Amino acid sequence: MGEDDFREAIARWYKVRFNMDFDPNEEISNVIGGKEGVANIARAFINPGDIVLCPNPGYPVYENGATKLSDAKPYSMPLLKENNFLADLDSIDREILKKAKLMYLNYPNNPTGAIAPKEFLKKAVDYADDYNFYIIYDNPYSEFTFDDYIAPSILQIDPNHVEINSASKMFNMTGFRCGWTVGNKDIIEGLRKIKSQIDSGCPKFIQRAVIKGLNEYKSEKKPEIIERTIKTYQRCRDILIKGLNDIGWTTDKPQATFYIWTQIPKKYRDISCMDFVKKLIEIGVVITPGIGFGQYGEGFVRFALTQPEERILEAIERISTLIN
Ligand SMILES: Cc1ncc(COP(=O)(O)O)c(C=O)c1O
Structure with missing residues (x-):
């Protein structure tokens, strides 16, 4: 799937x-955005009753669109603050690992903003070898990194x-729906077969625009066109983090993604994150409750840095009136 020049x-x-070298004919496929790839890879490889290991909190499509809609069973891997939001692979039951067919991993991570050291990726790959499952590494924030951090590929x-x-x-092209999957040729082949019966690919002119961007x-460093965008988000990140900490809402600074994931302020820990978010909506500030990303997201909220600096400052002022 995808034009020759796109895959090249x-x-x-x-x-x-x-x-890294990959064969554009056998090891690369175009997808209509990463979301489609996440869901249709499972459709190609999952049988009813199979287990799929999914991060929780996590991008909801792993558990829902990919796993449950393939009649498979998601096994939630908790991403906890005390573990830097890395899945605790050693804690997964051996019987679960034996039955697992796929594991979704996603670093830089939505919703936590966490990044994964290479040692963690190595450990995940070792588990996959030992228990015979594949890792689907969802890496849409690979270029959305700050402070000179360069994200790796699991490949x-x-x-x-x-x-x-x-x-x-990468190119702020969400609405254009263009993505790619790379790696194991059996999986790429399975995905292509599924796609050939479902869609006819991303429009050629969009693929050409993406080629131009890529x-x-x-070098491995982000080109100027991306760096400029990232700098804008980095400024927004710094304003929000400083603002929240200044008003007494302790929040860590992420090194990647445009999300800020933080525990709800101490004063509100006896209510759910959903009820806390409702209080913010009443003062005109909209953020996402952590529970929307799975049960291990309870107690957290996610800010998205997708607003101009002035609006972020205005939001901090309003939040301050609520929490102080
Ligand atoms: C972790 C993760 N994976 C995949 C996607 C899907 O991105 P797209 O389908 O636009 O490529 C998103 C979008 O929010 C995401 O956060």
């Missing part, structure tokens, strides 16, 4: 960005798994 551009990008650890990425965050890469 993805192969070139992996070479320049991650120093650098083991090219036998699959990585999904898209133009949505060709801006000359």
Whole structure:
């Protein structure tokens, strides 16, 4: 799936960005945004009753669109603050691991903003080898990183798994619906078969626009067109983090993504994150309750840095009147 020149551009990008070689014909497919790839890979590989390991809190499509709609069973891997929001792989029951067919992982992470050290990825790959499952590494925030942090690809650890990425965050092209899957050729082939009976791919002119963007890469460093956008979000991140901490809402600074994930203020810990969010809505501030990303998101909320600086400052002032 995808035009020849699109798949070749993805192969070139992996070479320049991650120093890896992939065959554009067998190891790369276009998808209509990462979301479609996340869901349809499961459709291609999951049988009713199979277990799929999913991060929780996590992008809801792993548990719902991918797993439950394939009549499979999600197993939630809690992403806890005390573990830097990394899945605690050692705590997963051996019987569950034996039955697992896929594991979704996503770092830089939505909703927590966490990043994963390479040792964690190595450990995940070792588990996948030992228990014979595939990792679907959802990496749409690979370029959405701050403070000189450069996010890895899981394929650098083991090219036998699959990585999904898209133009949505990288080039602010969410509405254009263009993404790609790279890696294990059996999985790519399965995905292509499924897609050939469901859709006819992303429009050619959009694929061409994405090629142009990807060709801006000359090394693993972000090209200027992306760096400029990231700097804007970095300023918003710094304003929000400083603002929240100044008004007494202790919040850590993430090194990636445009999300700020934080525990609800101490004063409100006896109510649910949903009820806390409702209080904010009453003063005109809309953020996402953590429970929307799974049960382990309870007690947290997610801010999205997708507003101009003045509105973020205004939101902080309003929040201050509520919590102080
Ligand atoms: C973790 C994660 N995966 C996948 C997606 C889907 O992105 P798209 O389908 O726009 O490529 C998103 C979008 O919010 C996301 O946060």
